[in-house]
Amino acid sequence: MSVSTKAAPVADQEMLISGCAAIAQALRLSDIDVVTAYPIRPYDTVMQAVAKLISNGELDAEYIVAASEHDQFEIVKHASAVGARVFCGSSGVGWMYAMEAIAVTPALRLPMVALVGNRALDDPGAFGCEHNDALCVRDLGWMLTWVDTAQEALDTALIAYRVAEDRRVFLPCAIGADGAFLTHSEVLVKVPNKEKVDQFLPKYDRGDKLLHPDNPITIAPQVNEDWVMEIRKQNDDAMRRARGVIQEAYRDFHKIFGRQGGNPFVESYMAEDADVILFGQGTLSLPVKVGIRKLREQGHKVGFVRLRWLRPFPTPEVQETLSRAKAVGVIDRDYSFGSPNHGAVLYNELRSALYDLPNRPHVISFICGLGGREVTLDSVTEMSEILLKVAKTGKVEQPNYWIGVRG
Amino acid sequence: MTGSIEVVYRGIFQKTLGQRITRGIVLAAVKEGKVGISFGRYGDSPERNGIPAKSFAVVADNEEDLQTYLSRYEPTDNDVTVAVDDTLCKGVESWAWYGLQPINKLTQPGGVVLTTSMQSPEELLEDCHRKDTEWSLAVLKGIASFSGLWVYKDDHTDVRVLGAIARLAPHVVKLESVEAAIQDEWQDELKVTSARKAYERVETRKVGPDEGNPEKPYEFQLPKWWEMKEGLVIPGIPVKQDVEGWEGGYRPGRNPTFKKFATRTMRPVIDFEICTKCTLCWLQCPDSCFDVTPTGHYDANMEACCGCGVCEAVCPVEKCVTMVNEAAFGDNASQFEMYEKDTDTYKSWLKGKIEDKVTTDRYHGFQLRGKYEEEVQEIIREVTK
Numbered sequence: 001m002s003v004s005t006k007a008a009p010v011a012d013q014e015m016l017i018s019g020c021a022a023i024a025q026a027l028r029l030s031d032i033d034v035v036t037a038y039p040i041r042p043y044d045t046v047m048q049a050v051a052k053l054i055s056n057g058e059l060d061a062e063y064i065v066a067a068s069e070h071d072q073f074e075i076v077k078h079a080s081a082v083g084a085r086v087f088c089g090s091s092g093v094g095w096m097y098a099m100e101a102i103a104v105t106p107a108l109r110l111p112m113v114a115l116v117g118n119r120a121l122d123d124p125g126a127f128g129c130e131h132n133d134a135l136c137v138r139d140l141g142w143m144l145t146w147v148d149t150a151q152e153a154l155d156t157a158l159i160a161y162r163v164a165e166d167r168r169v170f171l172p173c174a175i176g177a178d179g180a181f182l183t184h185s186e187v188l189v190k191v192p193n194k195e196k197v198d199q200f201l202p203k204y205d206r207g208d209k210l211l212h213p214d215n216p217i218t219i220a221p222q223v224n225e226d227w228v229m230e231i232r233k234q235n236d237d238a239m240r241r242a243r244g245v246i247q248e249a250y251r252d253f254h255k256i257f258g259r260q261g262g263n264p265f266v267e268s269y270m271a272e273d274a275d276v277i278l279f280g281q282g283t284l285s286l287p288v289k290v291g292i293r294k295l296r297e298q299g300h301k302v303g304f305v306r307l308r309w310l311r312p313f314p315t316p317e318v319q320e321t322l323s324r325a326k327a328v329g330v331i332d333r334d335y336s337f338g339s340p341n342h343g344a345v346l347y348n349e350l351r352s353a354l355y356d357l358p359n360r361p362h363v364i365s366f367i368c369g370l371g372g373r374e375v376t377l378d379s380v381t382e383m384s385e386i387l388l389k390v391a392k393t394g395k396v397e398q399p400n401y402w403i404g405v406r407g
Numbered sequence: 408m409t410g411s412i413e414v415v416y417r418g419i420f421q422k423t424l425g426q427r428i429t430r431g432i433v434l435a436a437v438k439e440g441k442v443g444i445s446f447g448r449y450g451d452s453p454e455r456n457g458i459p460a461k462s463f464a465v466v467a468d469n470e471e472d473l474q475t476y477l478s479r480y481e482p483t484d485n486d487v488t489v490a491v492d493d494t495l496c497k498g499v500e501s502w503a504w505y506g507l508q509p510i511n512k513l514t515q516p517g518g519v520v521l522t523t524s525m526q527s528p529e530e531l532l533e534d535c536h537r538k539d540t541e542w543s544l545a546v547l548k549g550i551a552s553f554s555g556l557w558v559y560k561d562d563h564t565d566v567r568v569l570g571a572i573a574r575l576a577p578h579v580v581k582l583e584s585v586e587a588a589i590q591d592e593w594q595d596e597l598k599v600t601s602a603r604k605a606y607e608r609v610e611t612r613k614v615g616p617d618e619g620n621p622e623k624p625y626e627f628q629l630p631k632w633w634e635m636k637e638g639l640v641i642p643g644i645p646v647k648q649d650v651e652g653w654e655g656g657y658r659p660g661r662n663p664t665f666k667k668f669a670t671r672t673m674r675p676v677i678d679f680e681i682c683t684k685c686t687l688c689w690l691q692c693p694d695s696c697f698d699v700t701p702t703g704h705y706d707a708n709m710e711a712c713c714g715c716g717v718c719e720a721v722c723p724v725e726k727c728v729t730m731v732n733e734a735a736f737g738d739n740a741s742q743f744e745m746y747e748k749d750t751d752t753y754k755s756w757l758k759g760k761i762e763d764k765v766t767t768d769r770y771h772g773f774q775l776r777g778k779y780e781e782e783v784q785e786i787i788r789e790v791t792k
């Protein structure tokens with residue numbers, strides 16, 4: 001499928017745009033071929049931004065308005081199989097409604113990139129940010145990354161295509177973006193020029209997996225128990241390889257664009273000498289960093305580590321950044337009812353990742369900021385004080401806290 | 408040094424306007440080497456016609472100051488609060504919070520509430536709630552913008568507000584940077600002129616803590632998690648309210664925590680003399696706003712009416728129900744009670760409201776549809792003169 005872009009700016013440009021519009025810019029620069037749309041807040045802002053780019057003649061792509069989220073993902077799945085670079089996305093229950101199509105995408109090795117504008121699952125009808133929607137693909141072979149700023153959203157979308165479409169990987173990648181805080185806030189974003197992106201992102205080439213009359217193949221046959229486990233093992237192998245491909249992609253990205261030079265998997269903020277560390281993902285980094293600056297002024301050694309990739313989970317980096325702390329508090333903007341210690345998803349992931357360390361920090365679970373509730377400075381102070389007490393006494397009185405719930 | 412501007416607008420037809428104003432502030436601040444962010448009060452969504460909603464701009468000298476300010480999420484001490492519809496001065500109730508928020512609630516002490524209005528500051532102060540501290544009321548002459556969502560009818564309200572802000576809060580953005588940003592964003596010299604004229608023409612009046620509407624806006628305490636019914640169960644609203652002395656009358660139960668009247672830009676006034684008691688308004692009102700009086704009349708209850716205009720559209724009697732600009736009213740008193748107390752006074756009151764075209768004409772879903780587009784050129788001529 002040939003694609004051309006008109007009116008693409010030559011030089012890097014600064015634009016005042018939202019997180020969703022930043023993703024749309026990445027899609028323009030990636031020359032996507034097929035995009036499907038079905039509205040649900042907050043993802044739908046990207047859909048509007050892409051439509052605008054197409055109508056302005058800045059992007060030449062098939063824009064297919066689907067009959068539902070399920071159709072949305074089915075359409076791009078098939079388009080990806082015939083060699084189109086595709087984009088799709090949804091939020092909350094929309095993402096869940098498409099789950100049957102989403103769940104099987106990794107096995108087909110279709111490198112779709114999707115945006116999940118994180119939203120609470122209805123009922124109750126709500127549209128504030130919660131991470132349980134995107135987390136539903138955690139175990140299915142999707143790569144899963146969370147972004148913090150509109151700039152990171154743009155950069156990560158470009159990186160996501162590069163990694164997903166790498167033949168060593170060929171897995172779909174979902175980008176989690178906190179609804180409202182990121183998707184709907186406008187800030188200045190550096191939008192690179194197309195030439196640089198072309199240097200970074202090769203054309204999508206399915207090779208011998210291309211569904212085409214010249215390449216007669218069958219995809220996704222019915223199989224019995226003689227085959228399934230091997231297919232799963234292939235997925236596992238691809239996910240293991242993704243780690244190195246992600247590292248390569250960030251290295252090249254930094255070389256070409258001069259950004260994203262840090263650790264691809266975790267961002268660490270004042271964590272090196274910290275006694276206690278808060279750990280989380282997405283936009284909560286803003287209040288946490290501000291809170292930490294205040295606590296540091298009072299002499300408390302508090303740090304923050306932000307997880308950028310949840311799948312593949314960066315076990316070595318997480319171990320390395322957290323091993324020196326006495327206590328780690330995991331802020332989950334999600335829940336996992338009935339899970340160990342009644343903690344939530346990130347908490348249990350992290351505890352498991354730290355288990356093999358000879359000297360493990362204590363790990364405390366904080367459930368905070370559900371349904372779009374703000375993670376406030378007071379919440380950050382409250383969580384830090386709990387951790388500082390654990391660090392001082394060496395005792396965990398309570399493994400899990402709900403922070404900011406009325407009651 | 409940080410500065411913040413809050414724009415209170417009416418969803419959904421002023422959404423684009425709200426965004427353009429807060430974007431404009433950030434773009435202007437960037438011209439001064441500052442950083443900034445423009446965002447909506449997301450919880451206001453989903454926006455419906457008339458529902459008050461907010462857009463914010465925060466600017467700072469550097470990234471760190473900006474982060475510090477933003478970590479509290481909603482700017483609570485705005486340098487300027489803009490109400491792009493003067494009826495918002497009566498207070499705002501949105502989907503994002505419970506209770507009626509005074510228009511100046513998030514204006515910092517000594518800060519400014521700026522509104523586009525044809526009313527005098529004194530008239531507007533009857534609407535604006537009192538504040539503990541001193542503040543200022545600024546008026547930019549003009550009617551409430553009906554610029555629209557998808558098809559934006561550019562009436563220059565965006566740049567006029569930007570120009571006025573440059574005058575009222577030069578520490579946030581200066582006029583030169585506003586002009587430069589307008590030039591960049593819209594390449595329109597006439598829009599720059601509009602901004603400059605607004606800068607010159609905006610009028611400000613200091614307001615003391617003892618001035619303004621003394622009413623206490625309604626507010627609610629939210630329940631704790633263990634106080635709430637489990638299973639997303641919400642107790643039903645009683646079907647009927649008992650009203651003393653209303654034997655034979657009927658007042659339906661209404662949601663005590665979400666009243667909706669802050670959504671109203673126009674309200675129905677009813678000529679009870681010619682009403683045939685046909686029941687159509689009562690049947691068709693989407694919000695069950697009509698109280699049935701003991702005499703069998705239908706009295707639109709202004710604590711509940713969102714001003715949709717359906718009653719006017721369905722009433723079969725000519726000139727019996729008339730939608731009038733909300734700006735023309737000072738309270739939510741019952742029209743029927745007024746009528747019963749003194750019919751002649753009511754009739755002249757009614758006549759006055761309907762005929763007072765200066766304050767009462769305005770644009771609405773059912774009224775003057777499409778007319779605004781025709782008038783935009785006239786508005787622009789006026790504001791750039």
Ligand code: SF4
Binds near residue numbers: 694714715
């Ligand atoms: S304008 Fe009329 S129909 Fe609409 S809510 Fe008010 S009383 Fe009801």
Ligand code: SF4
Binds near residue numbers: 681682689
């Ligand atoms: S629709 Fe008009 S005539 Fe009929 S009851 Fe209502 S106000 Fe009276």
